[in-house]
Amino acid sequence: MAIEHTAETLKSVIKAYDVRGVVGETIDEDFVRVAGAAFAHILRKEGETRIAVGHDMRPSSPSLSEAFAEGAASQGLDVTLLGLTSTDELYFVAGTQRCAGAMFTASHNPAQYNGIKLCRAGATPVSTDTGLGEIARMILEGVPDFGGEPGVVDKHDALDEYAAYLRELVPVPTGRTLVVAVDAANGMAGMTVPAVLGKLDIDIRPLYFELDGTFPNHEANPLDPKNLVDLQKFTVEQGADIGLAFDGDADRCFVVDERGEAVSPSAITALIATRTLAQHPGATIIHNLITSRAVPEIIEEHGGTAVRTRVGHSYIKAQMAQHSALFGGEHSAHYYFSEFFNADSGLVAALHVLAALAEQDGPLSALMQEYDRYAASGEINSEVADQAAATQRVVDAFADRAETVDTLDGVTVQLKDSKAWFNVRASNTEPLLRLNAEAPTKEEVDALTSEILAIIRA
Structure with missing residues (x-):
């Protein structure tokens, strides 16, 4: 039976900057097929011709992404199915191929959820004001008919290209073989971490790398301290130099030090900011208003300009573009990079921390002391x-x-x-x-x- 939405119920599914709901209750294949047609209608009017569609490891993701592709193709857009993909890998494709993108994931939410993160060519985010509101209207009122030929649907695996791009973006020096414990939480990092880090001078110690969207070990939400406990214990047991935890779609990365102590995302923001400013003196760095006051202090101490913004990736990305900022960080462990299309990437952030750690001989806990003030x-x-x-x-x-x-x-x-x-x-x-x-x-x-x-x- 098809899911019927009113303007009011649709607000709970189409949010400020993504689509998210319970599969079978608020979203299903029919719903995303119409959403795909609506987004394609918008894109086609703007002169776009292609959209890349990726999905995470949730059981519902393959069928939902294919339904969305059908809807988009019905409006004349060519569609590239990327298959299993992290969110930042989709951004990589949208950025390098200059095409729109749709990622099927509910990030850190439990298994019964799924959703869509949309972007335009160049990985520019889509929010309520820049497309989601129009999609909601067309879901309620109907998508205008398209009289032309349907688009072509093809497939492409971008993993190796993405991995090579990231390694070139943030080189990790050789000479110190880091032991790195990684909790993929049965999410997409189980696929992307080996692809990106596997060719570096790094000894990866994997935890929960099996792709399983039912999350049999713990929720893929490292912002909740209870979901870091396994990594904290594992890092110490393995004698690792650092522990990394990713959320379900691998666009966020949390860090624990060699003692198993959690490192504040604000401290990571400050670390990456100082590395950015060392390469680009006087650069502008974005931080949201929930990050530690240490972040703007450290940015200014290193000669940079700190710009404070609201919480949320659409706001951060907009400010990145407006101020020509080189880096942005949030308290929730979203990290944004101008060299990565102003988009967020958990693995780019991880590479920065690994590079900083490999460049010196001390433990991570000592390295992070100057960035953790409050x-x-x-x-x-x-x-x-x-x-x-x-x-x-x-x-x-x-x-x-x-x-x-x-x-x-x-x-x-x-x-x-x-x-x-x-x-x-x-x-x-x-x-x-x-x-x-x-x-x-x-x-x-x-x-x-x-x-x-x-x-x-x-």
Whole structure:
């Protein structure tokens, strides 16, 4: 039975910058076939002629990607099926081949979910304002008929080209054979990590490399600390120099040091920023407003220009283009590179960290000390019925202690006479408020977090 959507229910599936839902409940082959036709209609009107379609290892991904391809071809677009692909591999194809792209993945979400990440030629992201809203309208109202010949559907395996491109982008010096523990979480990194790192002076110790979209070992969401536990233990057991954890579609990379301690994505952002500035003095670096204040401090100390932006890849990529920035980092371990079409890649970030580690003799924990200056709460979610009212309660409670309050994304409060700050922002899709706080010490951030959560949850 076909899934019927209203304008209201469609909002839960077509989000700000991707499509995501439960297979069989909110998305199915009929739905993505129409979505493919709608996207192709938009592209054809803009003069585009081809789209590359890739998919992850989820059980539903092959059939959904083929249905999407059928829809796109029905509107006259040629389609290249890439087969099993990481999201950043799709961006590579869209960037180097100058074609649009569609990636079937639900990233870190559980197995019952799937979705689509869309981009235009050059890996330019598609958001609500730049195509997703129009696709939603056509799903509800119908896609205009196309009277021409359907497009041609062919297949191409881009893995080796992608791997070679990344190795050339960030050379890792020889001489120090790094032992690298990698948790692929049964996701696409199980395919891309051997292809990219396998030809380097690296001893890979694999964990959960079998492609399995049912995620039999743990969720492919390394942002949640419980999903790092296996890698932390494995890294120490293997005597590895570093541990890498990837999400399901391998566009994010998390790092643990030789002791099994998690390394903050903000510290990784600062490390890659300093490497970028060493090669390109005075460059502009993007960071979102949830990253540590250490990030802009370090960028400026190394002669760069730090630009602060909202959370979310479409915002980061837009700011990358607007400011001609060379690198951008987020607290969620998305890292963006101008040399990679302003797109994010977990493996490009990993190569930077591996290169930095191989260039010196010390352990990763010592290397990262200068980039980790403050204590952070991490992102804490609270379910609230009225997000705006809860946010206002927090703002009112800190009115006398706030040095500044800004509303770039949610509310960010900088406290007086302190390097402590916090951000409260609402989820776009769930009745949640997300809290991030930072202070000079763990005791200070713990106290600040407890106080704010008590107000939010009152």
